[in-house]
Amino acid sequence: MNNAVNDAVWSGSWVAERLGVELRGDAGLPALLGLALRRNPKRAHLLVSNVLGKHVPQAPSVVYGHGVRLGRRVAERLGGEAARAVVLGYAETATGLGHAVADGLGTAPYLHSTRRPVARVAPAGGFEESHSHATSHLLLPADPALLAGEGPLVLVDDEFSTGNTVVNTIRDLHARHPRRRYVVAALVDMRSAEDTARMARFAEEIGARVDLVAAASGTVLLPEGVLEKGRELVARHESAGPRPHARP
Incomplete structure (x- = not known):
């Protein structure tokens, strides 16, 4: 595969310049994350992963490698408990990432959430992703006992922005x-x-330990009125219609 794909970085500068949104964080953050415009009444921006292989073309070895390394870091954090862990990935973005994290853990069983009910299959759990375009998630394992064990549960997502979805998931399960x-x-x-403080309070409330393992960290700086700016920008470009392709 062309090396240009391996080194692809989507900075999102077009969105940053027009909305005034800024990403700040670790030195490695720009290689992992960029910005895109979002057609959503709840958020004007979308965080776009450069290494997930979902939105930006990337070499499979890079995509899988990041997930496996993340799984190995989780295994180090869990120590002897890693052998009893179950891995849960979030649909739709982190389904493949969750598989790779499970591989990094070794022999951990894996399932992912879905937004599609299945006839004659009773949900083993469910939760809400409040900022999403489709908020309701279901857990439909072939064996409901998979989620009934006492070992650690590893929740995998591409990015952790507020923690609301994770709190909703853990609260239900x-x-x-x-x-x-x-x-x-x-x-x-x-x-x-x-x-971060809210997550710590939640863990104390339920009497459980909740750890976070991430490849990089940072924050999103949003200017005042960013939702209105985002809606105006989307409307402006949608009304312009698609540009005709130039003849070769």
Whole structure:
């Protein structure tokens, strides 16, 4: 594969310049993350991963390598408990990433959430992703006992922005099958200090340990009125229509 694909970095400078959105964080953050415009009434921007292989073309070895390394870091954090871990990936973006993280852990069983109900299959859990275009997630494992164990549950997503979805997931599953430990694995941690504190309070509330493992961390700086700017920018470019392709 062409090396240009391996080194592809989507900075999102076009969006940053027009919306005034800024990413700040670790030195490695720009290689992992960029910005895109979002047609969504709740968020004007979209965080775009450079290494996930979903939005920006990337070499499979890079995509898989980041997931496996993340899984190995989770295994190091869990120590002897890693052998009893179950891995859960979030649909749709982190389904493949979750597989790679499970591989990095070794023999951990893996399932991912879905937004599609299946006839005659009873959900083993469910939660809401409040900022998403389709908020409701279902957990439909072939064997419901997969989520009933006492070992650690590893929750995998491409980016961790507020922690709301993770809290909703853990709250639902903990009420059904309490466990002592949860680990959140993400390529990037973009939570604010308030979000981090809220997660710590939630862990104390349910009496469980909730750890986070991420390849890089940072924050998103949003200017005042960014939602209105985003809607205006989307409307302006949609009304212009697609540009005709130039003849060779």
